[in-house]
Amino acid sequence: MTQTPQQREETLTIFQKGASGRRAFQCPQIDVPPAGGELLPGRFRRSAPPRLPEVSEPEIVRHYVRLSKRNFDLDSGFYPLGSCTMKHNPRLHERVAALAGHARLHPLQDPERAQGALELMWNLQQALAEISGLPHVSLQPSAGSHGELAGVLLTRAYHEAKGEHRHKVLTPDTAHGTNPATVTMAGLEVVKVATNSDGGVDVEDLRAKADGDVACLMLTNPNTLGLFDPNIAEIAEIVHGVGATLYYDGANLNAVMGISRPGDMGFDIVHFNLHKSFTQPHGGGGPGSGPIAVSDRIAPFLPRPLVVRSEDGAFDLNHDSPTSSKSIGRLRGFQGNYGCFVRAYAYICSLGADGLKDASETAVLNANYLLARLKDKNAHPPVAEYLPLAYGELCLHEFVLSGGPMKRALQIKTLDLAKRLLDFGFHPPTVYFPLLVEEALMVEPTETETKETLDAFADAIAQILREAETDGPEVAQNAPYTTPVRRLDEVAAAKHPVIRQAL
Amino acid sequence: MAEANYPADLLYHPEHDWARLEELHATLGITWYAQDALGEVVFFEPPAVGTELIKDEPYAEVESVKAVSDVIAPLSGEIVEVNQALADSPEKINQDPYGEGWLVKIRLSEPAERDGLMDVQAYTQSLTG
Numbered sequence: 001m002t003q004t005p006q007q008r009e010e011t012l013t014i015f016q017k018g019a020s021g022r023r024a025f026q027c028p029q030i031d032v033p034p035a036g037g038e039l040l041p042g043r044f045r046r047s048a049p050p051r052l053p054e055v056s057e058p059e060i061v062r063h064y065v066r067l068s069k070r071n072f073d074l075d076s077g078f079y080p081l082g083s084c085t086m087k088h089n090p091r092l093h094e095r096v097a098a099l100a101g102h103a104r105l106h107p108l109q110d111p112e113r114a115q116g117a118l119e120l121m122w123n124l125q126q127a128l129a130e131i132s133g134l135p136h137v138s139l140q141p142s143a144g145s146h147g148e149l150a151g152v153l154l155t156r157a158y159h160e161a162k163g164e165h166r167h168k169v170l171t172p173d174t175a176h177g178t179n180p181a182t183v184t185m186a187g188l189e190v191v192k193v194a195t196n197s198d199g200g201v202d203v204e205d206l207r208a209k210a211d212g213d214v215a216c217l218m219l220t221n222p223n224t225l226g227l228f229d230p231n232i233a234e235i236a237e238i239v240h241g242v243g244a245t246l247y248y249d250g251a252n253l254n255a256v257m258g259i260s261r262p263g264d265m266g267f268d269i270v271h272f273n274l275h276k277s278f279t280q281p282h283g284g285g286g287p288g289s290g291p292i293a294v295s296d297r298i299a300p301f302l303p304r305p306l307v308v309r310s311e312d313g314a315f316d317l318n319h320d321s322p323t324s325s326k327s328i329g330r331l332r333g334f335q336g337n338y339g340c341f342v343r344a345y346a347y348i349c350s351l352g353a354d355g356l357k358d359a360s361e362t363a364v365l366n367a368n369y370l371l372a373r374l375k376d377k378n379a380h381p382p383v384a385e386y387l388p389l390a391y392g393e394l395c396l397h398e399f400v401l402s403g404g405p406m407k408r409a410l411q412i413k414t415l416d417l418a419k420r421l422l423d424f425g426f427h428p429p430t431v432y433f434p435l436l437v438e439e440a441l442m443v444e445p446t447e448t449e450t451k452e453t454l455d456a457f458a459d460a461i462a463q464i465l466r467e468a469e470t471d472g473p474e475v476a477q478n479a480p481y482t483t484p485v486r487r488l489d490e491v492a493a494a495k496h497p498v499i500r501q502a503l
Numbered sequence: 504m505a506e507a508n509y510p511a512d513l514l515y516h517p518e519h520d521w522a523r524l525e526e527l528h529a530t531l532g533i534t535w536y537a538q539d540a541l542g543e544v545v546f547f548e549p550p551a552v553g554t555e556l557i558k559d560e561p562y563a564e565v566e567s568v569k570a571v572s573d574v575i576a577p578l579s580g581e582i583v584e585v586n587q588a589l590a591d592s593p594e595k596i597n598q599d600p601y602g603e604g605w606l607v608k609i610r611l612s613e614p615a616e617r618d619g620l621m622d623v624q625a626y627t628q629s630l631t632g
Binding site: 432 | 540542543545546568569570572
């Protein structure tokens with residue numbers, strides 16, 4: 001097969017481009033006296049200039065634009081990556097985040113001169129408290145996993161303040177991998193709770209494992225199978241009955257915003273993924289934001305400083321004295337990823353309470369529409385026979401199919417299907433997660449996609465299965481054909497990575 | 504090994520582990536089904552010789568391109584040997600799960616536990632059932 005122009009193109013790093021002495025920018029001559037030599041101690045000073053790329057401005061621009069074209073992003077196509085909520089990021093949010101008062105604000109600015117930013121953060125805290133049904137919010141955590149860590153540290157601090165050292169944390173076997181990782185990082189021990197035949201928490205298994213050593217149950221509701229656990233009230237009762245806290249992983253909040261509130265379900269601690277549920281450009285690894293909201297009994301332990309409003313309406317950062325405070329302390333430098341706060345607040349203000357509810361309802365509708373298309377019994381080929389729904393009949397904002405029957409009947413694995421979807425211009429869904437579903441394919445379309453896009457995606461899946469039926473499994477097994485790089489050797493990439501650019 | 508294969512001389516654990524018994528010792532590994540479900544194995548880190556295994560508890564981790572998974576002990580005992588070759592060639596777990604892809608050898612501490620394991624008929628039935 002002939003290569004595409006992008007496949008033929010040799011990709012160089014920015015360090016391999018340019019020429020010695022070439023510059024994109026020339027600093028003006030210094031017009032103030034240089035600072036004295038002792039300002040920075042000698043041992044911290046460079047003996048040689050840093051080795052930076054030496055390129056012209058057009059070279060820089062072309063380099064990064066070319067790299068961006070080799071990537072797949074939400075602005076190029078449908079991105080139904082289950083559990084990641086890859087919703088469209090409205091351009092309005094970029095406009096407000098770029099305003100100088102937001103983008104150019106220095107993090108060390110005196111609070112008196114950053115009143116607008118603090119007001120925005122305080123207002124965002126109030127909004128998140130209302131959405132979650134939990135009154136106390138900290139915006140500090142930098143990502144969902146960081147919010148989880150904050151939650152587990154809060155739980156530990158809560159128990160230790162009562163003189164209890166509980167060392168176990170329960171997580172369902174469908175939980176996100178970050179849950180057990182967080183627990184381990186916080187020095188506690190993970191105990192897995194089984195899933196029942198409906199895809200929810202096995203309540204009897206939970207009852208058997210809930211004892212006085214349990215600090216917390218971490219739960220995502222709707223869970224990773226895209227199912228709302230109807231036993232949540234009973235689960236909360238069991239967990240609270242043994243004195244443990246209930247932690248809500250907000251990864252799937254996009255299904256329930258404005259409809260049900262974790263606080264009302266009995267949760268003590270919630271983390272939000274602002275970059276998922278409240279839009280951000282994401283998918284490349286950052287920056288994210290994982291604020292937490294907590295109940296009254298957890299509030300004294302929240303990270304410091306807190307954004308507070310005094311009676312005269314002025315905003316400030318409350319640091320508390322470290323000796324008298326029960327706080328778990330600071331989680332990071334400064335207050336969090338402020339640009340994410342601006343975009344999330346813009347989203348909440350543009351949509352309003354009814355709009356957020358609409359967003360969740362449409363996300364659930366889109367997922368069920370796509371699921372119904374894929375389950376159509378009259379379809380040729382019968383997609384649902386190759387890719388049945390793993391649990392239940394309907395879903396919330398996402399659903400998990402099993403590629404097991406497809407693998408046995410057509411000799412193509414979920415990985416092959418995912419790679420072939422790239423040739424149709426779609427980012428693949430999440431694959432092989434959750435682990436309890438054989439050959440899992442996890443689809444989350446989000447509310448921002450049109451019916452035409454959902455139809456085209458369903459047609460592409462049917463087309464790939466039809467190819468496998470008529471032309472054999474090799475078509476999918478050798479995919480993708482059209483992407484800048486073809487199928488990668490994942491084993492070699494993990495075991496023998498070739499780092500071409502020495503740093 | 505491309506086709507499903509379950510030797511008749513082994514005993515099987517529901518978490519897809521096998522044990523080959525030689526009097527009071529046993530060689531342990533994961534089944535064809537397990538390696539197929541994991542996909543290509545990238546790393547296997549065995550525990551140290553002398554480690555005590557407890558039946559039904561995890562004793563090692565195997566990492567594939569898809570995920571990191573616990574390996575569950577089908578029997579209790581003390582590790583007397585680990586398969587050093589897997590450090591450089593973990594793909595042997597995929598290629599030859601019952602031969603060169605063995606994981607550890609143990610000295611049994613509770614030999615009677617073998618009665619709780621499945622024979623090949625029971626195990627293959629559990630896979631299709």
